[in-house]
Amino acid sequence: MKSNLIVFHSRTGFTRTVAETLARHIDADVEEIIAENQKDGLRAYLSAGWAALTRKPVPIKTPQRQARLYPLVIIGGPNWAGHISAPMLSWLDRQGTELENYAAFVTQGGSGAEKVLQQLEDEIGRAPAAILILTDDEIKADDYNAKIKTFARQLTG
Numbered sequence: 001m002k003s004n005l006i007v008f009h010s011r012t013g014f015t016r017t018v019a020e021t022l023a024r025h026i027d028a029d030v031e032e033i034i035a036e037n038q039k040d041g042l043r044a045y046l047s048a049g050w051a052a053l054t055r056k057p058v059p060i061k062t063p064q065r066q067a068r069l070y071p072l073v074i075i076g077g078p079n080w081a082g083h084i085s086a087p088m089l090s091w092l093d094r095q096g097t098e099l100e101n102y103a104a105f106v107t108q109g110g111s112g113a114e115k116v117l118q119q120l121e122d123e124i125g126r127a128p129a130a131i132l133i134l135t136d137d138e139i140k141a142d143d144y145n146a147k148i149k150t151f152a153r154q155l156t157g
Contacts, residue, residue, distance in 0.1 A: 004028040004155070005065055008076035009088040014107045014139045018132075018148070019076050022105070025152035028074065034061045035087040057093065058086045068098035072129070072155065075120065079108035082115035084123070092123045099124060103155055105132035107139065130154040 006028045010016035016032065023030050036059040067073045077088045084092070104120055106113040113133040121127050132151040138144045 001069065002027045002029045003070070004072045004074060005031060005067055005070040006074045006076060007031045007033060007063075007065075007067065007091065009033040009078070009085045009091070010076075010107075011078060011085070012136075014134075014136050015076050015078050015105075017139055018105060018107060018134060018144070021145070021148050022074065022076075022152060025148060026074075026155055029065055029070075031063055031065045033063070033087045033091045035059065035090075036061055055089060056086060057090050060087050060090045063091065063095070066098075067095040068100070071100055073099050073102045074105065074155065075102055075128075076105045076107070077116070079106050079110075079113050079116045082112035084116055084119050089123070092120075096124050102128050103130040103132075103151075104128040105134065105151065107134050107136060109136045 004026055006019050006023055008015050008019040010019070010032065019030055022028070077085050102124065104117060106116050117128070117131055130151060132147060134144050134147060
């Protein structure tokens with residue numbers, strides 16, 4: 001077991017890219033949160049967005065790691081119209097209150113990450129130790145490594 005855990009949900013791959021890049025900069029295990037019935041297509045995308053907006057729990061595949069065993073958990077997810085993704089909410093319902101210390105990163109196509117971070121703080125009951133916000137355009141252009149390095153330094157002291 002490594003000293004940190006990165007827990008993330010990614011539907012399009014942007015958040016996965018950030019999680020994997022961050023894991024190379026810090027000593028971290030990585031846990032992807034996957035909805036049991038995750039599908040592709042417009043209808044599935046709209047359904048997933050509605051679940052996030054209404055805070056409807058969705059079944060997720062059983063996580064392999066227990067967040068409470070790590071001194072620092074880094075939570076990553078996409079901004080779904082100013083909301084945490086439904087699969088991440090399901091994970092938070094299971095393990096979010098057990099976190100000793102956490103940091104967070106949000107990926108987004110537009111704006112509203114601050115709302116996601118506030119929702120995350122409300123779910124967990126305290127503010128993250130550090131935050132990182134990246135746009136999909138930064139990730140597509142591979143123009144985010146400096147921000148990742150700064151975030152990693154904040155996490156490792």
